[in-house]
Each structure stands twice: as C-alpha cells, then as structure tokens.
Amino acid sequence: MPPPFPPSPPPPRLLAGGDHHPPPTSASSPEHPFLSAHLVLPSPSPSPADLSSPHLPLALAFAFLTQPSPLPRRLLVVLHAAGARFPAFYHAFASALLSLPFPLLLPHPRARLLLAASELARAAAPGFAPLLASLLRRVPFPGDARLLEVLHEHASFLADEEPQLLATAVFAFLRLLSRNRLAPAAGSVECKDCEECKGAKNLQECRGMLVSFCVSMLQDHFQVCALLGRDLVRSLHELALVPEFQVLWRDLILDPAANVCQIGTPRWCPAVAITSEMEMQLLFMMNNVKWGDQKRYQLWFARKHLMVPGGEERIPDIVRFICCGYHPTNEVMQSGVIARWAVVGWLLTSCSKGYVVANAKLALFYDWLFFEEGRGSVMNIEPAMLLMVNSVSQYTDITNMLLEFLFLLIDNYDVQRKEAIAHGVRSAFGVLVKKGVVPSLEPLTGCDKLSPLLRQKLLAFLSNTCEAAEEACGKRINEVSKGT
Numbered sequence: 001m002p003p004p005f006p007p008s009p010p011p012p013r014l015l016a017g018g019d020h021h022p023p024p025t026s027a028s029s030p031e032h033p034f035l036s037a038h039l040v041l042p043s044p045s046p047s048p049a050d051l052s053s054p055h056l057p058l059a060l061a062f063a064f065l066t067q068p069s070p071l072p073r074r075l076l077v078v079l080h081a082a083g084a085r086f087p088a089f090y091h092a093f094a095s096a097l098l099s100l101p102f103p104l105l106l107p108h109p110r111a112r113l114l115l116a117a118s119e120l121a122r123a124a125a126p127g128f129a130p131l132l133a134s135l136l137r138r139v140p141f142p143g144d145a146r147l148l149e150v151l152h153e154h155a156s157f158l159a160d161e162e163p164q165l166l167a168t169a170v171f172a173f174l175r176l177l178s179r180n181r182l183a184p185a186a187g188s189v190e191c192k193d194c195e196e197c198k199g200a201k202n203l204q205e206c207r208g209m210l211v212s213f214c215v216s217m218l219q220d221h222f223q224v225c226a227l228l229g230r231d232l233v234r235s236l237h238e239l240a241l242v243p244e245f246q247v248l249w250r251d252l253i254l255d256p257a258a259n260v261c262q263i264g265t266p267r268w269c270p271a272v273a274i275t276s277e278m279e280m281q282l283l284f285m286m287n288n289v290k291w292g293d294q295k296r297y298q299l300w301f302a303r304k305h306l307m308v309p310g311g312e313e314r315i316p317d318i319v320r321f322i323c324c325g326y327h328p329t330n331e332v333m334q335s336g337v338i339a340r341w342a343v344v345g346w347l348l349t350s351c352s353k354g355y356v357v358a359n360a361k362l363a364l365f366y367d368w369l370f371f372e373e374g375r376g377s378v379m380n381i382e383p384a385m386l387l388m389v390n391s392v393s394q395y396t397d398i399t400n401m402l403l404e405f406l407f408l409l410i411d412n413y414d415v416q417r418k419e420a421i422a423h424g425v426r427s428a429f430g431v432l433v434k435k436g437v438v439p440s441l442e443p444l445t446g447c448d449k450l451s452p453l454l455r456q457k458l459l460a461f462l463s464n465t466c467e468a469a470e471e472a473c474g475k476r477i478n479e480v481s482k483g484t
Contacts, residue, residue: 010036013067015104020236030101034062045074046081056082057092064116065109083125094120094127102138103277103482113129114146121154129165133481136172145201148173152213159221164192170217173210174235176203176243190265211244218248231270231320234366238359242315256418261370264377270325273317280306282322286340287332294338298346306350316359327379341386344432345398361405364471369409369421371428377483378435385432389443396449403444405455407461422461429462 013024014031024031037058044050045058053059056103061074082089097113105113117135120128135147152157152170158166177387186348218225218236225232233252240249271279281301289297307312320339335340351357364387367380384402391398410422432438444450445459 006265009286011038013106014065014100015064017107030104030341032095033099034058038062044078046078051076051082051085057096059088061093061096061116063126067112068235069096071115077144078118083123087126088215089125090120090125093129094125098131098134102134102141109143110141111143111146114143114150114468118146118150121150124161129162133168133272134163134276136169137170137272139176139204141479142202144203145206148203148206148210148213151416152209155217155221156211159224161219161378163224163227164268166217168268170214171228171231171235171269172272173214174232174239175264175317177211177214178235179310180315181250195258211242215244215248221258226260226263228269230261230370231247231324232449233257233260234362246427258420263373263374264380265320265324265367266376266431267325267327270321270323274314274321275305275393278314278318279321279325281305282400283326286322286326286343287296287337289338290336291338291342294342295347302350307384312351312353312356315351316358316363319347319360320363323367323383324380325376341383341384341390343388344383345391345395348398358405361402362409364402365406365409367426368406368425369413370422371431373427376428376431378431378437380436381432385428385437389438392443392447392450396447399444400451400454403450403458407454407457412460418449422464422484426462426464436469 011024014034015021015024015029022029024035027033037055040055041050041053041059042055044063050056056078060075060078064071064079079093083093097116100109100113102113114135117131118126119133127379132147132150135144138144139147151166155166158169190285211438217301228235236245236249236252239245274282281304284293285297285301305314313468322344326340327342348357348360348364351360364384367376368384370376371381388399406425410425411418414421429441433440440463441458445455445462447455
C-alpha cells in the first residue's frame with residue numbers, strides 16, 4: 001500500500017489570530033475572501049484567463065502580502081498587465097488592501113502593504129490616494145518610514161494631481177511631531193526571521209527626514225499646505241520652538257499666517273489626526289448613546305485610546321475633530337443622545353497634564369479667534385459656548401477655567417493682531433445668540449457663582465460692541481455693570 005501523501009501546509013496568515021478572532025476559513029473573517037480567491041488562483045499569472053478572472057484582485061493581493069522575500073517579479077507584471085487591460089483593476093486591488101483591518105496585520109503583510117502602496121503610487125494608479133490616506137491615519141506603526149519615503153519620492157506629482165493627499169501627509173506628520181509620539185508599538189515575534197521586516201525603518205529613526213519633509217513641503221508647496229486652513233498655523237505654533245521650524249515660523253507670522261487663519265478648517269482635516277477606530281467610536285457615542293448611558297462608553301473609549309502611552313496627547317486632536325469634523329443634524333441633536341459639548345467636557349476633565357489641557361482648550365476656542373459672520377460655521381464654535389453655559393450652575397470651575405483661558409488667548413495669542421482676534425470673539429458671541437444656540441448671554445453675565453472678576457471682564461469686553469452685545473446679554477450693559 002503506497003504511503004499517504006503528507007498533508008499540504010496551511011496557507012499563510014494575514015492577520016494575527018486569537019481566541020476572539022474567527023479563523024480564516026470562517027465567512028465572518030476578513031481573511032476569508034482572500035483565502036477563497038487564493039484557492040481559485042493559487043499562483044496568479046499574466047495569462048489571459050487569469051487577467052480576466054473576477055478573483056484576480058483578491059488573489060493577487062493575497063500573493064502580494066504573503067509571498068516570501070524577495071517579492072517575485074511576476075506579481076508586478078500581473079499587477080500592471082491587469083491594470084493596463086482593465087482600468088478598474090487598480091481600484092479593485094487597492095480596495096482589497098483597504099478592506100483589511102490594519103491593526104491586526106502581521107508584520108510581513110504590513111511591510112508588503114506599504115510596498116504595494118508604493119507600486120500603485122509609482123504607476124499613478126487609480127485608488128492609490130485613499131490607500132495612502134488610510135495609512136497616514138495609522139502612524140506611528142512599525143515600518144512607517146517607508147510611507148514617508150513614498151510621499152517624498154512623489155511629492156511634486158502629488159502637489160499637481162493629488163494636492164489634498166499631500167496636505168493630509170503634511171498635517172499628519174506635523175501632528176505626530178506635535179504629540180512627540182514617534183516611537184511605534186514594538187514589533188511582533190511572528191516575523192522575527194524575515195529580513196524584509198528587519199530592514200524596515202521607523203519614523204523614530206528618521207526624525208530628521210520627517211522634519212525635513214515637512215519643512216520642504218511648506219517652503220516649496222505652501223499653497224497646497226494652505227488647504228489645511230487655520231489648523232496649519234495651529235500645528236506650526238506648537239512646533240515654533242523646534243529649531244528646524246523657527247525660521248519658517250518667523251517668516252510665516254509676518255503675513256501669510258494671517259491670511260491662512262482666515263481659511264476655515266476643512267471637514268476632512270481633523271479626522272487625519274485621529275485613527276479610524278477613534279473616529280468610528282466617537283461617532284457611535286455622539287449618534288447612538290443616550291444621556292445617562294455615556295459613562296461606560298467613555299470608560300471603554302478611555303481604556304482603549306487614552307490610558308495608553310501617548311494617548312492623552314491625542315485629546316486636543318479629538319476635541320478638534322468634535323468641533324470641526326463632525327456636525328450633527330437637527331434630528332440627531334433632538335434625539336436625546338449625548339451632545340458634543342458634554343463629550344468635550346469629559347475629555348477636558350480627563351487630562352492630567354497641564355500642556356495637554358492648554359492645547360485642548362486652544363483646540364476648542366481656535367475658531368473663535370478668527371470668526372467672521374457669514375463665513376465661519378456656527379457649529380465649530382457651538383461646543384465651547386454650550387459647555388460654558390451648561391456648566392455654570394453645577395460645574396462653575398469649568399466655566400471659570402474656559403472664560404479665563406479665552407481672555408488669555410485674546411490678550412496674548414497674537415499681540416500684533418489683538419484687535420482682530422477680539423473682534424472675532426465678539427462676533428462669535430453675537431452670532432451664537434443670533435442663531436439661537438443660546439437665547440442670551442445672561443447665564444454668564446448674570447450668574448452669581450461665576451468669578452466676579454471674570455464677569456466684570458466679560459461685561460467690559462462685550463461693552464465694546466454696539467447694540468448686538470446688549471441684545472446678546474438680554475439687558476442693557478450699563479444696567480448689568482451697575483449690578484456687578
């Protein structure tokens with residue numbers, strides 16, 4: 001009787017396994033479509049039959065991510081042959097890569113994913129921009145220096161053809177430098193013998209290259225970077241003491257910064273500074289969690305994202321996302337779910353580091369400083385106003401803290417443009433009342449619990465406006481001043 005054939009080895013894995021993750025053979029596993037396509041096309045070739053197969057995008061992606069080093073040249077031939085023959089193939093290939101949960105990718109597939117992104121960018125293939133943008137939201141991660149190399153290599157092309165992607169890269173790296181979180185998570189042991197993964201560099205090792213990239217993009221493609229609006233200036237302000245940025249900051253504050261600050265932050269920008277998981281979980285809280293049920297969801301979010309090394313430094317970016325990146329509809333606001341201002345208040349009280357609290361308050365008030373009626377969005381300034389008004393009775397310390405910080409910003413943020421900033425803040429107060437966000441400013445100007453000095457300062461500040469300020473306060477300024 002002939003000996004039985006030895007069992008064939010199992011196909012390589014893409015994702016880190018575990019008891020709480022389904023096996024790749026399960027239909028609920030993200031690996032299942034790739035494995036099924038691999039079984040149909042175990043070795044994709046540039047033959048006409050393979051190029052026309054509907055399984056080719058997933059099968060080729062599986063081969064790309066799992067083949068041992070070095071990457072077989074035939075896979076590149078298949079990729080570009082299929083892309084040349086079928087214009088939609090590149091997009092399908094990139095979409096297949098995007099469908100994988102990046103945090104669970106094993107080291108070797110993660111390194112190969114960066115290689116695939118580089119190859120798509122080199123070919124200017126449709127679909128490469130969303131793939132690179134998704135990777136930018138993941139930094140820092142092991143081997144992320146490869147992403148910087150790809151962007152640096154194609155910077156001129158991106159400035160002309162994909163300016164939003166280049167601006168996204170600059171903002172992601174500026175925020176990374178601001179948070180001073182260049183050390184990625186430790187590498188996994190699953191790939192300890194892979195030379196390709198051993199040779200991958202992290203941004204921590206290439207800090208000079210990272211700073212050089214940001215500075216050169218700002219100098220050579222400033223109009224592209226200006227797409228970020230005033231958040232570009234906010235990020236550079238936090239890096240003004242870094243030697244490489246000092247000269248750039250001095251040149252910027254003379255005139256360009258004032259012009260950029262008049263450009264509102266686009267809705268896509270704040271999301272770049274937080275991960276996709278953070279965004280999804282924050283949106284879930286603000287769309288589905290009712291008042292009174294939020295504590296366990298907040299604790300769950302904090303344990304996963306804030307109670308980790310470098311997690312607290314992300315709070316200013318989360319606050320910025322809540323103010324500018326998510327504007328709830330009237331239906332959501334009337335549905336009884338937790339409001340944006342309450343989430344911001346919880347985040348502020350979660351900070352234990354002074355500089356994080358200051359940056360979070362700056363993120364909250366930043367649009368107030370440059371607000372223009374008719375141009376600025378009232379939804380960007382609403383959370384700060386509602387947080388002050390709704391906290392004044394039971395949590396007066398929060399209102400005192402925010403008002404005090406607002407006056408510090410008016411007096412000190414930009415001394416050369418102090419009057420313009422004061423005008424922006426007055427406009428913000430007036431528009432918030434005019435639009436009905438609050439019926440009047442009486443809860444602030446007439447509250448006995450509020451610091452008398454702050455009340456007097458607020459009244460004096462508002463008295464520099466004309467009839468709009470008196471209407472906003474709900475009574476004549478002089479009458480309130482006498483009472484105070």
